[in-house]
Amino acid sequence: MSKHNNFYHKGKKVLFSSMAVAALSVIAVNPVAAKAAEAQKEQPVKPAETKSTTNNDKGNKKDIEDHTAKDDSKWTRDNCSYDEKTKTLTIEADTIDNSNYTSDTNPINPAQIAWNIDGVDTDEIETIVIENSVTFKGDASSLFANLPNLKEIVGLNKLKTENVTNMKQMFANDPKLTSLDLSNFDTSNVTDMMGMFMDDSSLTSLDVSHFNTEKVTDMSYMFAQVDASNEDDKPSKDAAPKLTEIKGLNKFDTAKVERMGNMFTNQSALTSLDISSFKTPKESVPVKDENGKTLYNEPAETDMLKGLDSLTSLKLGKDNIIKSSGLNTKGTWNLNGKNLTSDEFASQFDGKKDAGDFTSTPASTPSTPSTPTTPSTPTTPSNTTNTGNTNTNTTTDKQDTNKTDTNKPETNKPATDNKKPAKKAKKGVKRVVTHNAYIFNQKGKRVKAEYFVGKTITTYGTKTINGKKFYDLGKNRFVKANNVTGINRKLKHNAFIYTKKANNKVKRYGRDVLKKNKSVRTYGGAVKMHNKLYYIVGKNQFVKKANF
Structure with missing residues (x-):
């Protein structure tokens, strides 16, 4: 099995493979998750190491935990500060050295900001300021990701990235972030850009013309919008993307890229796209389950162009393969004198002879809508309230008051002022x-x-x-x-806690012993390490399944 963590899965949000999947259940040290668990009257697993904060003289700036041993990859009061009043995190470090980090030994990147700064509720951060030149080394995956209220990053052009090797999900899931200055980004040593800008629904434009992608192997989900998608794999109205242009794609070198699946999925405001320089991989990529087992193989470009509802201009090159790209823009494309649907165009396009600029003609809208056919045997309308939108507590019925249900028979009931109150929407948690x-x-x-x-x-x-x-x-x-919340399991034997080391060996974690009959919260299913099954109980912490 490849050492590369598999984030790729057909048409949907993505999962790690092998131990990366299992080890990602480390929310025990996540203050956001802990708060959620507390609200649900659950006891989260306590972090293995905690230290009290100390006071400093920075006025309104919140003190960050002081670690005894200096670690340049961690966020401490020596390299950042937080102002609770302005909700501003200021990065004051000269260097963030994360060269020794590997996801196999610690699934939570110590350099990521979200959930990773002791004493700071990172969900509240609205502004990040990089005061002076900051050199980042090593893995920058999820560095600025998962910050729901982040609106801007001031001084991003001061971040030196020539030594960065991984930018996977670097800015992902920041729904209020409106712009990014990437003009000083040096990506010459980056190998992974999977999901780099995924679910950043408020971005209106991106300029990646300075990117050097000659070493990149994974671009899947790089610009995708898959947050809060419904059963049709479309974003909700609350997460409607605003990205209208991506500059510099025509300069991308994709010779080493193995994965492009869902690269632009659901960027419904995007009007033009130039991928003429792309070399689409001919080899299929494996789709794996949570245990790393290959389920099936699929084309590398699967659903790459799916959900581009506003796309009218598409520039394609001789090395482009779009047969499985999922192109489904409504309207027609002219290819060799024929007007083709998106599906027909994608399946018939041959880059070696058809490369060029293509423009879609929007589908015509009928001036007078056709009269719906009345069902021969009317069914009784359902009174069930639909609460499928996970980002709101309003009902679908309330959202669609101006729409006509063509399948609902007319009852011709007389008008009355004594209407029954609408069924109250079920409260979400x-x-x-x-x-x-x-x-x-x-x-x-x-x-x-x-x-x-x-x-x-x-x-x-x-x-x-x-x-x-x-x-x-x-x-x-x-x-x-x-x-989501884990489950409590009772120990039938005294049990040690184990951790997974860099050499892939399992070693005892400290000297603590969990006593017989103690209830311990575990997350997800059991994982196999060295022919034994373990339950995940915390951040890189495992207990043998046989002890439960």
């Missing part, structure tokens, strides 16, 4: 996903969507499916409860 999770329907069958660790979702009660507890997400979508 915000929860944080603690373990990468698949989404299922009410029959227990997987559907098109996944959530990864740290994602905030809204649940509407529970449902037992095939004997297992699920949280209801609305619109016939469910997620396993133990992937």
Whole structure:
């Protein structure tokens, strides 16, 4: 199996493979998750190491935990400060050296800001200021990601990135971020850009013309918008993307890229796209389950161009393959004198002879809508309130008051002022996903969507499916409860805590012993290490399954 963590999965949010999947259930040290668990009257696993904060003389700036041993990759009061009044995080470090970090030994990147600064609720951060020149070394994955209120990064052009090797999800899931100055980014040593700008729905434009991508192997989900998608894999209105242009794509060198799947998925405001310099991989890529087992192989460009509703201009080159790109823009494309639908155009395009500029003609809109056919046997309209939008507590009925249900028979009931009050929407509960999770329907069958660790979702009660507890997400979508809040398990033996080391060996974590009959919260399913099964109980902390 490849050492590369597999984030790739057809048409949906993505999961790690192998131990990376298992180890990502480390929300025990996440103050956001801890707060969510507390609100749900659950006891989160305590971090293995905590130190009290000390006072300083920075006025309103909140003190950051002082670590005994200096670690340039961690956020401490020596390299950053936080102003609670202005909700501003100021980076004061000269160097952030994360060269020794590997996800195999610690699934939470110590250099990422979200959930990773002791004493700071990172969900509240609105502004990040880089005061002086900051040199970053090593893995910058998720560095600025998962900050729900972040609006701007001041001084991003002062961040020196020539020694950065990984930019996976570097700015992902920042829905209020409106712009990024990437003019000084040196990406010459970066190998991974998977999901780099994923789910940044407020960005209006991006300029990546200074990017050097000659070493990059993964661009899947790089610009995708898959947050809060419904059962049709489309973003909700609350997450509607605003990105209209991406400058500099024509300068991309993709000779080493192996994955392009879902690269631009659902960027519905994007009007033009120039991928003429891209060399689409001919080899298929494996899709794996949570245990790293290959389920099937699929084309490297799968759903790359899906959901580009406003696309009217597309420039393609001789090395482009778009057969499985999922292009589904409404209207027609002219290819060799023929007007073709998006699906026909994608399947018939041959870059070696057809490369060039293409313009779509929008589908014509009928001036007079056709009269819907009345069903021969009318069905009784359902009174069930639909609460499928996980970002709001309003009902679908309330949102669609101006729409006509063509399948609903006319009852010709007389008008009356004594209308029954609308059924009250079921109140949702915000929860944080603690373990990468698949989404299922009410029959227990997987559907098109996944959530990864740290994602905030809204649940509407529970449902037992095939004997297992699920949280209801609305619109016939469910997620396993133990992937969200974990479950308590009782120990039948005294048990040690173990941790996974860089050499892939399992070693005892400290001297603490968990006593027999103690209830311990575990996250997700059991994981296999050196032919033994373990449950995840905290940040890179495991207990043998046999002890439960």
